[in-house]
Ligand code: SF4
């Protein structure tokens with residue numbers, strides 16, 4: 112029997128998701144044995160025209176990482192969708208926009224201005240900005256258009272499954288690959304990860320007080336963090352209560368609070384709003400009757416960058432999706 | 437110039453002035469009754485805005501008079517932090533208003549909705565449309 116064909120593609124991403132595939136280590140060889148990798152720009156020399164030459168639906172599954180920021184990415188994922196039986200949004204950026212999605216606090220103009228004109232390391236006396244078309248001696252040079260708004264993969268094409276994480280951990284990738292090979296997939300649209308919140312699997316969860324009260328919000332560098340104690344109880348914002356588990360608690364084990372890369376827990380639509388509700392409830396909880404309005408306001412204002420903190424990985428996929436400019 | 441006719445969503449605690457006779461005290465949109473203003477999750481506000489509201493009003497009991505003792509404190513903090521965040525999204529925080537109104541104050545509720553609608557009318561429609569995607 113012919114081996115199922117598999118493709119990997121990257122869009123607006125950092126390369127970490129490609130690294131995660133390589134991190135399968137010797138398991139990668141097992142996977143590579145069981146499937147036929149037909150397209151993987153970061154590692155293998157296939158071209159777009161090779162994909163175009165395939166039958167529609169010929170690729171059993173495409174793993175696509177990265178958000179959609181450029182016209183070229185949009186075009187490529189439409190092509191991949193047509194040629195693939197299944198599409199898996201691989202990693203936080205494809206799933207929810209990820210870090211590139213934070214570009215939605217800006218638009219093309221403000222990003223170009225900063226990057227090419229205002230950045231202190233930039234020398235650009237003629238104010239040259241990227242153009243989709245430039246005429247030079249030898250003819251026309253083109254660049255893909257840069258969108259004002261970053262999109263998630265499922266805002267651009269139909270997506271069958273999601274592998275969360277920045278990047279997805281090897282065990283979840285392997286589970287997903289095995290489920291696909293064995294035809295044991297859950298219902299379409301599922302996130303291929305546990306459903307509970309990170310707190311439930313957190314190694315320091317027993318130190319989390321019954322009634323969590325925050326009297327002073329502190330950033331990680333402002334406090335010598337006790338690795339045995341829940342971050343929230345130390346006044347450091349941890350996204351654990353509003354984030355899906357399954358990552359292996361990698362940040363917590365490195366004595367850093369969760370930033371939320373796995374996205375919302377099952378059934379929650381907007382991770383940032385859930386995190387905001389959670390943090391606001393805890394602020395001054397132990398003294399709410401006695402705090403003056405000014406003290407309350409001070410506590411609320413002490414939360415650093417609420418939008419960036421609560422939507423660090425999920426802005427593009429959130430209800431509001433972007434800043435209104 | 438015709439003034440903009442705003443859509444207003446009101447979330448009101450059952451114990452404050454939103455009881456049965458008050459269902460129609462918002463001529464500008466729905467009144468959603470909850471058991472306590474603290475039941476109004478920030479995501480309800482975002483959903484209301486994205487679903488068509490130009491402004492959202494949350495009505496609860498005076499902090500201290502909350503039927504469940506501490507609900508209004510929580511409402512105050514959540515909505516205050518949400519306002520800060522809305523501003524970061526380029527959305528005027530004035531599109532969200534919290535009012536404390538005791539249970540019998542029906543005229544007060546009507547007046548509060550009217551004054552809010554007036555302010556939202558001047559602001560115009562909520563910017564639901566996204567910047568050019570392509
Ligand atoms: S809030 Fe963070 S540190 Fe505390 S139990 Fe949850 S995941 Fe662990």
Ligand code: SF4
Pocket residue numbers: 276277309354355358359360361362363368369370371372373374
């Ligand atoms: S702890 Fe949070 S941010 Fe870190 S890997 Fe896990 S889900 Fe992602």
